[in-house]
Amino acid sequence: MEExxxxxxxxxxxxxxxxxxxxxAELRGAEFVQFYRALPPGPPRAELLTRLAQDFGxxxxxxxEAAGKVLQAREQRREPxxxxxxxxxxxxxxxxxxxxxxxxxxxxxxxxxFLVELRGDLVEGLASKEVDGPHVKEMSGVLKNMLSEWFCTxxxxxxxxxxxSPCEILQKISDSEAVHPVxxxxxxxxxxxxxxxxxxxxHCAIPGEPLIVLHVALTSDISNNxxxxxKEVPPLETEDTEKISxxxxxxxxxxxxxxxxxxxxxxxxxxxxxxxxxxLPQIKVFSTLSPIPGFTKWLVGLLSPQTKEQGRNELFTExxxxxxxxxxxxxxxxxxxxxLNNNExxxxxxxxxxxxxxxxxxxxxxxxxxxHRGYAxxxxxxFHLQNGSVLWRINWMGDTSPRGIGASxxxxxxxxxxxxxxxxxxxxxxxxxxxxxSEQVLALVAQFQQNSKL
Numbered sequence: 001m002e003e004x005x006x007x008x009x010x011x012x013x014x015x016x017x018x019x020x021x022x023x024x025a026e027l028r029g030a031e032f033v034q035f036y037r038a039l040p041p042g043p044p045r046a047e048l049l050t051r052l053a054q055d056f057g058x059x060x061x062x063x064x065e066a067a068g069k070v071l072q073a074r075e076q077r078r079e080p081x082x083x084x085x086x087x088x089x090x091x092x093x094x095x096x097x098x099x100x101x102x103x104x105x106x107x108x109x110x111x112x113x114f115l116v117e118l119r120g121d122l123v124e125g126l127a128s129k130e131v132d133g134p135h136v137k138e139m140s141g142v143l144k145n146m147l148s149e150w151f152c153t154x155x156x157x158x159x160x161x162x163x164x165s166p167c168e169i170l171q172k173i174s175d176s177e178a179v180h181p182v183x184x185x186x187x188x189x190x191x192x193x194x195x196x197x198x199x200x201x202x203h204c205a206i207p208g209e210p211l212i213v214l215h216v217a218l219t220s221d222i223s224n225n226x227x228x229x230x231k232e233v234p235p236l237e238t239e240d241t242e243k244i245s246x247x248x249x250x251x252x253x254x255x256x257x258x259x260x261x262x263x264x265x266x267x268x269x270x271x272x273x274x275x276x277x278x279x280l281p282q283i284k285v286f287s288t289l290s291p292i293p294g295f296t297k298w299l300v301g302l303l304s305p306q307t308k309e310q311g312r313n314e315l316f317t318e319x320x321x322x323x324x325x326x327x328x329x330x331x332x333x334x335x336x337x338x339x340l341n342n343n344e345x346x347x348x349x350x351x352x353x354x355x356x357x358x359x360x361x362x363x364x365x366x367x368x369x370x371x372h373r374g375y376a377x378x379x380x381x382x383f384h385l386q387n388g389s390v391l392w393r394i395n396w397m398g399d400t401s402p403r404g405i406g407a408s409x410x411x412x413x414x415x416x417x418x419x420x421x422x423x424x425x426x427x428x429x430x431x432x433x434x435x436x437x438s439e440q441v442l443a444l445v446a447q448f449q450q451n452s453k454l
Contacts, residue, residue: 002051012095026108037114045121049125049131050135053133054136059093063090066089066090070086102142103146112150113206119144119259156267160275161192161200166208174188179252179253195219199275200214201267212255212265213252215251217289219244219246222248227399247286250290288389288414289395289412289413290380291407292408292411293379295411296408324336343405356396360394363409365444386429388424388429390417390425390437393413421436
């Protein structure tokens with residue numbers, strides 16, 4: 001393995017000769033790809049990636065020397081050209097050696113696909129702790145930045161999926177659906193048929209391969225229930241365009257784990273909006289119907305330490321907790337926690353009715369008030385708010401599937417895109433961390449602040 005890495009990773013030539021350095025032999029890159037793919041997933045690949053990150057990173061001696069020359073140029077107040085050249089030298093030596101390997105592989109036929117696979121292994125390995133440490137995290141970040149340049153919009157193709165699309169594409173779209181799993185071919189036909197649109201981005205170097213997929217429902221109003229979209233059969237195979245005024249983005253799925261963190265979803269939504277405006281100019285309303293992953297887990301986590309004196313739980317009002325306790329037969333939170341964890345609470349109509357007000361306000365706070373580094377804690381909320389959407393409406397029992405009940409107590413949320421305001425909303429969110437929300441959401445947040453104590 002050591003010998004292979006030494007042959008495959010081109011040494012960083014001295015700064016003075018960087019333009020004259022010959023490119024690595026093509027066979028060496030192909031040899032690396034062949035060797036890597038022959039390794040079984042898991043520890044063998046993890047070992048190679050760890051050695052690549054640790055042994056072929058930045059040459060710290062050269063970096064220190066170049067940084068010293070930048071400081072020297074500043075202290076001596078040398079002419080701007082000398083300072084800029086010293087900074088350029090430092091920038092050059094900050095490149096890790098493995099970056100040269102990745103650049104070389106990206107130029108090979110099939111090399112870009114391989115690099116996406118390799119980054120997928122890095123992402124998966126870091127999540128499972130199979131690979132770990134600052135060197136590996138740094139290498140994953142370097143490769144992500146390189147992929148972000150290679151997968152910019154200029155190299156991406158927008159493609160629409162219909163029932164007449166190649167069977168292989170339909171199968172890939174079906175397999176990659178991560179939000180609302182496709183049950184069968186009849187279900188797939190419905191999702192690309194009348195009153196539905198499905199688009200994906202492909203890359204010019206990986207033609208026909210869906211990278212990220214967006215499903216759209218064409219409706220007359222903003223949908224509040226996903227079952228109406230993914231289960232109900234449209235009455236007619238032919239669309240009545242007079243009934244279409246709204247586009248609902250109800251699922252967006254990244255198909256390649258190696259592209260995690262690469263900005264594709266934002267561009268896909270913007271591109272699809274333009275495509276729909278050309279095809280159906282009468283559409284004036286653009287909204288999502290989005291899941292709220294992690295809400296149930298967050299709520300159950302709060303219930304654990306929340307049992308207080310006199311049996312009162314501070315997430316609920318006194319009267320709410322009395323009603324909940326009367327139904328569950330338990331004045332502590334243990335039974336409610338179990339019911340939320342195993343989805344059994346939805347079998348009781350009374351419990352569903354009683355939990356509606358407190359869970360709605362708790363969900364509003366989870367989306368609006370719970371933060372990570374000042375931004376929305378929920379990843380789906382953070383994504384759409386970064387895009388400039390408005391936190392528009394929380395929908396009770398918006399997803400009654402076992403998955404929806406388990407992840408978010410059955411609730412879904414609409415993020416609405418007012419096209420004329422998305423740029424200013426995005427700037428406000430990214431700059432001042434301000435979340436633009438509707439009156440419904442803000443009223444629920446106010447109820448939470450009045451009735452719940454965290």
